[in-house]
Amino acid sequence: xxxxxxxxxxxxxxxxxxxxxxxxxxxxxxxxxxxxxxxxxxxxxxxxxxxxxxxxxxxxxxxxxxxxxxxxxxxxxxxxxxxxxxxxxxxxxxxxxxxxxxxxxxxxxxxxxxxxxxxxxxxxxxxxxxxxxxxxxxxxxxxxxxxxxxxxxxxxxxxxxxxxxxxxxxxxxxxxxxxxxxxxxxxxxxxxxxxxxxxxxxxxxxxxxxxxxxxxxxxxxxxxxxxxxxxxxxxxxxxxxxxxxxxxxxxxxxxxxxxxxxxxxxxxxxxxxxxxxxxxxxxxxxxxxxxxxxxxxxxxxxxxxxxxxxxxxxxxxxxxxxxxxxxxxxxxxxxxxxxxxxxxxxxxxxxxxxxxxxxxxxxxxxxxxxxxxxxxxxxxxxxxxxxxxxxxxxxxxxxxxxxxxxxxxxxxxxxxxxxxxxxxxxxxxxxxxxxxxxxxxxxxxxxxxxxxxxxxxxxxxxxxxxxxxxxxxxxxxxxxxxxxxxxxxxxxxxxxxxxxxxxxxxxxxxxxxxxxxxxxxxxxxxxxxxxxxxxxxxxxxxxxxxxxxxxxxxxxxxxxxxxxxxxxxxxxxxxxxxxxxxxxxxxxxxxxxxxxxxxxxxxxxxxxxxxxxxxxxxxxxxxxxxxxxxxxxxxxxxxxxxxxxxxxxxxxxxxxxxxxxxxxxxxxxxxxxxxxxxxxxxxxxxxxxxxxxxx
Numbered sequence: 163x164x165x166x167x168x169x170x171x172x173x174x175x176x177x178x179x180x181x182x183x184x185x186x187x188x189x190x191x192x193x194x195x196x197x198x199x200x201x202x203x204x205x206x207x208x209x210x211x212x213x214x215x216x217x218x219x220x221x222x223x224x225x226x227x228x229x230x231x232x233x234x235x236x237x238x239x240x241x242x243x244x245x246x247x248x249x250x251x252x253x254x255x256x257x258x259x260x261x262x263x264x265x266x267x268x269x270x271x272x273x274x275x276x277x278x279x280x281x282x283x284x285x286x287x288x289x290x291x292x293x294x295x296x297x298x299x300x301x302x303x304x305x306x307x308x309x310x311x312x313x314x315x316x317x318x319x320x321x322x323x324x325x326x327x328x329x330x331x332x333x334x335x336x337x338x339x340x341x342x343x344x345x346x347x348x349x350x351x352x353x354x355x356x357x358x359x360x361x362x363x364x365x366x367x368x369x370x371x372x373x374x375x376x377x378x379x380x381x382x383x384x385x386x387x388x389x390x391x392x393x394x395x396x397x398x399x400x401x402x403x404x405x406x407x408x409x410x411x412x413x414x415x416x417x418x419x420x421x422x423x424x425x426x427x428x429x430x431x432x433x434x435x436x437x438x439x440x441x442x443x444x445x446x447x448x449x450x451x452x453x454x455x456x457x458x459x460x461x462x463x464x465x466x467x468x469x470x471x472x473x474x475x476x477x478x479x480x481x482x483x484x485x486x487x488x489x490x491x492x493x494x495x496x497x498x499x500x501x502x503x504x505x506x507x508x509x510x511x512x513x514x515x516x517x518x519x520x521x522x523x524x525x526x527x528x529x530x531x532x533x534x535x536x537x538x539x540x541x542x543x544x545x546x547x548x549x550x551x552x553x554x555x556x557x558x559x560x561x562x563x564x565x566x567x568x569x570x571x572x573x574x575x576x577x578x579x580x581x582x583x584x585x586x587x588x589x590x591x592x593x594x595x596x597x598x599x600x601x602x603x604x605x606x607x608x609x610x611x612x613x614x615x616x617x618x619x620x621x622x623x624x625x626x627x628x629x630x631x632x633x634x635x636x637x638x639x640x641x642x643x644x645x646x647x648x649x650x651x652x653x654x655x656x657x658x659x660x661x662x663x664x665x666x667x668x669x670x671x672x673x674x675x676x677x678x679x680x681x682x683x684x685x686x687x688x689x690x691x692x693x694x695x696x697x698x699x700x701x702x703x704x705x706x707x708x709x710x711x712x713x714x715x716x717x718x719x720x721x722x723x724x725x726x727x728x729x730x731x732x733x734x735x736x737x738x739x740x741x742x743x744x745x746x747x748x749x750x751x752x753x754x755x756x757x758x759x760x761x762x763x764x765x766x767x768x769x770x771x772x773x774x775x776x777x778x779x780x781x782x783x784x785x786x787x788x789x790x791x792x793x794x795x796x797x798x799x800x801x802x803x804x805x806x807x808x809x810x811x812x813x814x815x816x817x818x819x820x821x822x823x824x825x826x827x828x829x830x831x832x833x834x835x836x837x838x839x840x841x842x843x844x845x846x847x848x849x850x851x852x853x854x855x856x857x
């Protein structure tokens with residue numbers, strides 16, 4: 163245990179007592195610019211950004227400490243978020259790619275590994291880490307504030323939100339940041355639902371399931387976690403849901419079944435009494451067999467636990483009763499019905515949903531169409547639909563990338579929270595989205611650094627991307643912008659697009675369904691980079707910002723609309739895109755096309771230069787300045803701004819020995835380059851990685 167943990171916990175408890183006393187005795191209205199609802203990981207992450215920006219904010223938490231969800235869930239007390247401490251690299255940004263639990267801060271040692279070094283950590287470690295985060299950063303959290311009602315009010319000064327707690331105290335704020343997570347159990351309405359136990363209340367003692375037949379409704383991680391804990395005690399475990407199992411290593415979605423929980427798949431496929439089945443839960447009935455039928459069939463009249471049967475609505479004579487006759491059981495109609503035998507327990511493991519009940523009609527965002535309506539509907543910049551000034555953070559914001567990226571998990575939403583904060587800073591404080599000014603000649607190196615190290619686009623693949631605003635000889639580099647908000651880039655970021663256009667750098671997976679353990683699963687040839695199946699960088703070049711309509715009509719599975727030019731950097735086994743031939747040179751040629759300039763780098767010392775990754779020619783900025791109307795950009799921005807060249811009596815001989823020519827074709831890419839026009843067609847179907855470049 164971290165030695166500072168006891169003092170941090172004491173600090174939290176004192177804050178809780180003081181805030182509770184204050185709340186109970188002073189029913190007054192407290193006013194803030196920002197109210198953050200919930201002291202889970204998302205709320206604390208936003209609290210850090212607000213604190214760093216010196217904003218007037220408060221974090222309201224109904225429980226006595228941060229991250230209270232993890233005091234109970236997951237029920238079997240093992241997290242499935244990776245805690246990979248050893249990566250062989252000292253780069254902190256790179257290491258966050260493999261640290262799925264730490265939050266972002268400017269303290270390099272404020273990482274999750276301080277409370278656990280286990281690869282799959284115990285759940286109890288997470289509240290401990292969040293307590294450290296609050297204490298060491300001094301975040302303003304008020305505990306014991308149970309907000310039961312949220313309403314929006316329009317006044318002369320604008321729209322604001324009023325939050326009322328259990329003591330009838332009000333908290334008023336202009337911007338409401340909801341980070342309550344998902345904790346309300348998701349229910350499905352079917353006959354006999356009252357006979358089912360919930361994941362949130364079941365026993366976690368495996369001995370309580372000894373020699374029992376168990377049916378689990380659901381096939382997510384909570385369902386398999388429950389099944390795995392009782393495999394060694396239960397006589398058989400069956401699992402039922404409307405869809406087949408989706409494996410995370412096949413779908414690349416971390417919310418699907420993780421390998422750490424999938425032991426039941428072994429016992430099912432190796433025929434050891436356990437099994438999986440599919441049926442729509444709305445059509446099932448969990449029933450008890452009527453007593454007279456049991457006596458007639460020789461059953462015992464008195465049992466310790468009534469056995470439960472799975473049947474279907476269509477077999478029931480009464481749709482409102484869960485007492486079934488023999489004729490109403492499926493085995494009467496289909497004698498080899500897979501689940502014809504009775505169960506001792508039926509357990510519901512269907513996940514959780516957003517708590518809409520605390521919002522009145524003036525402040526409640528609508529239900530999203532995806533995730534079975536369990537999540538609120540949000541704009542691409544995480545603002546509630548029809549609720550201006552109300553933003554949703556953390557797991558509850560997952561409707562934006564449900565089943566497609568990591569926005570519902572700590573290693574994803576720590577970055578979307580940062581993106582929302584950038585937006586807030588621009589909208590309410592006129593601070594433009596942070597950007598880096600680069601010379602065009604430095605752009606390639608910066609892109610390579612980002613794709614090799616950056617954790618945000620790596621974790622939030624196809625959701626957050628880097629936007630490069632081209633300005634001729636220089637550019638502005640914006641990191642981790644929400645891709646679906648690209649049409650609103652100017653209004654959300656404070657940066658305009660020039661006549662030179664823009665490039666968007668995205669990390670994405672291939673769209674073709676393949677055998678991810680088969681021999682042909684990976685692409686190694688850079689000329690076929692567009693066929694890459696695993697995570698790899700993709701660059702989209704646009705002359706103008708895509709419109710909202712173009713975004714809606716983008717090709718199925720694409721994160722962005724069709725660009726004027728697109729470039730895939732071939733996937734890499736080590737996720738290190740630094741190979742001179744396979745990665746760097748194709749990228750340079752693509753950038754040269756987009757910028758319409760030569761991006762090769764030259765050395766000027768002694769008049770003899772070396773062009774990095776060129777076609778074998780050696781040219782000097784001095785020579786090019788004398789023989790070309792427009793020398794390469796590298797020479798314009800560097801060499802020609804110096805005070806002359808160093809004297810060297812061997813200059814002439816060395817230039818001659820280098821075999822320099824005076825033809826225009828030696829100066830990189832130009833409009834005369836015949837390799838580009840067909841390849842970079844406006845249709846966006848071709849990719850630059852397919853170019854046959856001269857090496």
